[in-house]
Amino acid sequence: MQRREVLGIILAGSALSKVWASENYLNSVKPDKKELLKDLRLANDYFVKKWPDTGKSIITNRERPSNIWTRGVYYEGLMALHKIDPQKSYYDYAVSWSENHKWGLRNGIQTRNADDQCCGQTYIDLYLIDKKEERIKDIKASIDLMVESEKVNDWTWIDALQMAMPVFAQLxxxxxDDRYFEKMYQLYTHSKTKEGGNGLYNSEEKLWWRDKDFVPPYKTPAGKNCYWSRGNGWVVAALVRILEIMPKRAPHRTEYEKMLLDMLSALLPLQRADGYWNVSLTDETDFGGKELTGTALFIYGMAWAINTGLLKNKAYNTSIFKAWNAMKTECLHENGFLGFVQGTGKEPKDGQPVTYTSKPDFEDYGLGCFLLAGSEIYKMR
Structure with a gap:
């Protein structure tokens, strides 16, 4: 090979390196606040226009009332957006949804199902804005029945932590009344240490199995432990939301802070080069690919921990901005629709294929995750 050819390869390689470095830098730049808020409004406006009737049932494989967990998660995100962008239309939309369901739970106050109780998070947020007893009556009655019972094995799947723990903390x-904190801890501890045999939390890898179906000896096709991205995202979100609500000296707060930090430290090195996390966290061959919901929930937790001073490692800033910029440029359509949202389920194979144009069976909770993450990143200095 002649000297000129070698020089050409070196120069070409140098140019490519500069391009790669430039793109990598731009991908990890902190989002502009005005642009970020514009994107959140765009995504939310798309949904509101599509669902003008807040009482309308959700029809997929069957008909369901719209106060189920998927819509509850959306309203969590909407209330987070309302905090940074206090528009009356957001409040009115949330109140309309609540009133259309008479501030009730899908299966009444007797329910112990965390998915049924998720709507209570928004009911309570709205109660704190306007303290009308009707807003909190049913959700309090449901949780009180759990507090007064000795049963602690209700949360058999890790999604339940996000759906119900914030309600206990709010009450x-x-x-x-510390009884709510104590009952919440008992339920959480059962899920962590006893459910499925020895608990759903792996203290060595600092990640959670989604439910008893995935504890060892279950393995991914490549022989690895199967940790579902969004499932672990729900745990991160649960911890963030209760820590944001609970007083500094509330019972067991230290345990929750440690769990959040441990999980974030485990998640940081699992982030893909493109900014996302795989749906199967430790196995990219198990339906690997871009996915919004788990990614959004992870950076929601990271951003909150930074904003509150719990985290000080700058590596997390890079991780957050890289993930957000990826979602903004590769998931958010011009009309506000969000791509790369995995449908409902409990493992990597569910809702596949997940693509830019694929529509999940429910598109409300994906938006909720997006709004939670974006609203928290907006607060970053």
Whole structure:
């Protein structure tokens, strides 16, 4: 090979390196706040226009009332957006949804199902804005029945932590009653240490199995432990939301802070080069690919931990911005629709294929995750 050819390869390689470095830098730049808020509004406006009737049932394989968990998660995100962008239309939309369901739970106050109780998070948020007893009556009655019972094995799947733990925390603060905190801890501890045999949390890898179906000896096709991205995202979100609600000296707060930090430290090195996390966290061959919901929930947790001073490692900033910029440029359509959202389920294979144009069976919770993450990143200095 002649000297000129060698020089050409070196120069070409140098140019490609500069392009790669430039793109990598741009992908990890902190989002502009005005642009970020514009994107959140765009995504939310798309949904509101599509669902003008807040009482309308959701029809997929069958008909369901719209106060189920998927819509509850959306309203969590909407209330987070309302905090940074306090528009009356957001509040009115949330109140309309609540009133259309008479501030009730899908299966009534007797339910112990965390998915049924998720709507209570928004009911309580709205109660704190306008303290009308009707807003909190049913959700309090449902949780009180659990507090008064000895049963602690209700949360058999890790999604339940996000759906219900914030409700216990909210009621504990409102009524200044540690019984809510203690019951929440008992339920959480069962899921962590006993459910499925020895608990759903792996203290060595600092990640959670989705439910008893995935504890060892279950393995991915490549022989690895199967940790579902969104499932672990729900745990991160649960911890963030209760820590944001609970007083500094609330019972077991230290345990929750440690769990959040441990999980974030485990998740950081699992991030893909393109900014996302795989749906199967430790196995990219198990339906690997871009996915919004788990990614959004992870950076929601990271951003909150940074904003509150719990985290000080700058590596997390890079991780957050890289993930957000990826979702903004590769998931958010011009009309506000969000691509790369995995449908409902409990493992990597569910809702596949997940693509830019694929529509999940429910598109509300994906938006909720997006709004939670974006609203928290907006607060970053």
């Amino acid at each position: 504990g603060v409102i009524y200044r």
